Amino acid sequence: MTLQEYYKEIGDYDDVITRLMNEKLILKFVCKFTDDTSYHDLKQALADGNYADAFRHAHTLKGVSRNLAFTKLFELSDEITETLRDEQPHDVSDKMEQLTSEYDKVIHIIDQIKAELQ
Amino acid sequence: MDRNIIVIADDAELNRDMIKSIFEEQFEIIEAENGQEAIDILSEIRSRVCLLFLDLIMPEKNGLDVLKFMNLNGLIDEIPVIMITGEATSATDVQAYELGASDIIYKPFAVQVVMRRAMNIMELFEHRIHLERKLAERTEELVRSKEKIQRSNEFLVDALSTVVEFRSLESGEHILRVKYFTKILLKYLRNFYPKYHITKEQAELIVSASTLHDIGKIAISDSILLKPGKLTDSEFEEMKKHTIYGCEILEKFKQADNEFYHYCYDICRYHHERYDGKGYPDGLVGSQIPIWAQIVSIVDVFDALVSKRVYKIPYASEEAYRMINGGECGEFSPDILDCFNMAKSELLTFSESESSYADSVLK
DSSP states (O other), X not given: OXXXXXXHHHSOHHHHHHHHOOHHHHHHHHXXXXXXXXXXXXHHXXXXXXXXXXXXXXXXXXXXXXXXXXXXXXXXXXXXXXXXXXXXXOOOHHHHHHHHHHHHHHHHHHHHHHHHXX | OOOOEEEEEOSOHHHHHHHHHHHTTTSEEEEESSHHHHHHHHHHHGGGEEXXXXXXXXXXXXXXXXXXXXXXXXXXXXXXXXXXXXXOOHHHHHHHHHTTOSXXXXXXXXXXXXXXXXXXXXHHHHHHHHHHHHHHHHHHHHHHHHHHHHHHHHHHHHHHHHHHHHHTTOOSHHHHHHHHHHHHHHHHHHHHOGGGOOOHHHHHHHHHHHTTTTGGGGGSOHHHHTOOSOOOHHHHHHHHTHHHHHHHHHHTTOOTTOHHHHHXXXXXXXXXXXXXXXXXXXXXXXXXXXXXXXXXXXXXXXXXXHSOBTTBOOOOHHHHHHHHHTTBTBOOOHHHHHHHHHTHHHHHHHHHHHHHHHHHHHO
């Protein structure tokens, strides 16, 4: 499968190619996404009840996923970011569940991309 | 180019990498993971940084904190800042612009756009810094040549005044003292009597003009000017005319639109007027006498009292103060007397040290 075909599963290829201009570059950044810790940091901060940190990590995840045009991941992290913006305790467990399943999916696809294209 | 480092401050490595990929061929890139790191890096290599990409939300000091820091130490004028933000809240945007950010780029960003904007902003900054440097050099040149002209002017005015002084068989020290005393009194007047609205520049012109107060004496005949004894009434009437003669000389090269000319004219004509109208040549009263003429007037009297003249021995400075305050030398305005008394210690120090010097020159 091509990168474009893989992207159908997780995001908006047209958007990302328009912005980054270069498929190799997209591939490089997509593969790097597995090293980004913001999802795990967000989970940890919520577990610790540290909502200020949780907001920041959700915000980081939102920025990164938006830059890579991971549409669903961006939308979910955006919702969580907005819920946590006041840095006060909020129940985001439903959203986190959705986020986790989307995150796992993205990672799974990237693993496939790495295996086939890198 | 010695400024070739781009600093990228963002807590997400992936975001830093994206920006880095745009510039790493042409520039040296230094990355900061948080606000504090950005501050440390900027402090260390400030002169080599040509651009800062700054994320808004970061741990350990956020983007706005970094901007505030840059404002405190002037970095904001040296290094252009492009904010990179995922926020679409205009409140922080306004704050960032107010703190001196050059531009704001929103995530997700397009590399071409980031590159074009960054290049434009760097060019603009380089250009501005270049222009400011040029302007500073030019300003310095102007200041230098202005100083040169001022010094030449001062030299000519002093020389002219001293010609008159020499004809009176005096040393020329009187001119220097009048000038110095005028300067001191003006200092007190400007500080304690702002109602006269004398600016620093005006004060300098008045000081310079003060040296010409007796220029009319050049037209007084030797028999009167150099007479050692007391003048007769008619001789004194002629002597008084030096105020008018001075103005006649000045009018021959009148510059009506020149402030300096008017100070010279007023001081020549009115430096023997008195506050109660008993002076000469016009018998002006009170505030009819320009304040600059009033200052030169008291200064002239004081110096005449404490210095040696062909017709008299000098009074002690304390005695001179007593006489002037007691109205023995005519009446002066309360404001002028107040300044004169406040300036006492400065005038005494100078007149005592300088008059002894003047005496030694005369011998």
